[in-house]
Amino acid sequence: MPARIYRPARTAMSSGTAKTHKWVLEYVASTAREVDPLMGWTSSTDTQAQVSLSFPTKEAAIEYAEENGIDVVVQDPHIRKPNIRAGGYGENFATHRKGAWTH
Template sequence: MPARIYRPARNAMTSGTAKTRKWVLEHVVGTAREVDPLMGWTSSTDMQAQVRLSFPTKEAALEYAEEHGIDVIVQDPQARKPNIRQGGYGENFATHRKGVWTH
């Protein structure tokens, strides 16, 4: 069963890039989840689906996978264009603006 090595994307609710610098090795789910008839909880017999390891570099994750005989699929992150404004955040509150400013 293959595993996936990737760098997580940033949270869509924030502009920050926290928790996006490390590489993650995550096993692909092998079996479907089942609903418990009594409690209604979802469960799976695949324990590897709970394993999520983080590494500082892609090479470290690949080395770990090779040492333990894990087949991996590497997903490289897409480059993000930086959003840099001329005046920065303070430009939103500038008093020297000529015209009316709205969103």
């Protein structure tokens, strides 16, 4: 069963980078999920899809996969350049401004 190794992206609701520094090994689901007709919940008989392992580095995750004979696909993250303004947020309230400040 194949697995993938990736570094999680930050959440869309936050600009912070918490939980994005570790690498994760997750198994790819081998069977489709089924909808329970009574409750409407989704379920699967594939228990490997529930496994998620965290590693401090990409090399550690790859080494673990090789030791245990796991076929893996490594997905490198798309690193975004930080958007830092000159002056930053405090520039909005500067007292040395020449001219009227408007939105």
